Amino acid sequence: MTSGTTKLSPAVIVDAAIRIADARGLNGLSMRRVADELGVGAMSLYRHVADKEALLLAMSEEVTQRYTYPSEAAPPWQERVRIAVDVDWELYQRHPWVVLAYSSPRLSYGEASLECLDWLSAGFLELGVGIERATDMALTVWSFVHGVALMAVGDKLIDDQVRGESEVPSVRLSDVIAGHSDAAMPEHLARLAGRPDAAHLLDPRARLDTGIGYLCAGFGAAAH
Known part of the structure; x- marks a missing residue:
């Protein structure tokens, strides 16, 4: 205080x-x-x-300004993507509530966000696409990072009042990979059991990096 x-x-x-x-x-x-x-x-x-919504909008804009992209730099498009991913991931880890705030069109796309979007979109222009397609690619990156971040910080966003005291029996992906479930496993996922190389599927940051690699490969292919 x-x-x-x-x-x-x-x-x-x-x-x-x-x-x-x-x-x-x-x-x-x-x-x-x-x-x-x-x-x-x-x-x-x-x-x-003015009110709580105005406060939330100001909060979203403030934290975005604290985690802006290096607008003075102009690296190649793939490096821009990596920079954007790292900056946004750090933002979501430090301020998990922003994941929810950015889910609302009313609380996102302020001035600082648009400057970041402009910087990221400019990188995709190197692929020879128009600005509409470049912006679509940038928004796809944002959507993917946002989705993985939601999975990573989801437990922090759930109000304790809605949590039950007892565990609901279910087969989780971690159980499938560890081979600990006594329940019948889905046919193809059962092949993940006991595979050390499947452990990264449970690591949000690892899945984020892998997924971004897939996206970048797709962006390059789609531009030609």
Whole structure:
């Protein structure tokens, strides 16, 4: 909590809200909790932020600005993809709530996001495609990273109140690969049991890197 004498500003409020969302998720974020964090009355926040949705939009824009792509650099398109993947993955790991925020068109594609999209799309122009197709390729990269990140941080995003105390019996991919399940396994996936080289299928970052490799190969082929 900050001192009650702290001068309120949009930046101070957004920073406090980000700290709360990092610790408690979006379900734990409220204007009242932000006010308590800052040691002020809740109504005083509305002099700087219109409502919670405006706050979420400002939060999304702020963290995006903290994890921008190197716009001053112009590496080849495949290197741009790798840079974008690394930057976005770090963002999602440090601020898991952003995965949900970016799922909403209202909370994504702010100024900082569009600058990143422009930089990534510019790289795909090297393939000889038009700007529409280049942007489509860039958005495909974003969608894939976002999807894998959701799997990686999903448990952090689930409200504890909706978790059951008992485990629901099921056969998980980890059980299949480890060969620990007593239940009947799907015909083809059963061949994964006991295979050391299948372990990467359980590692989100490993699957991300492998998948990006597939995508890049596809982009190159589709451009010719």
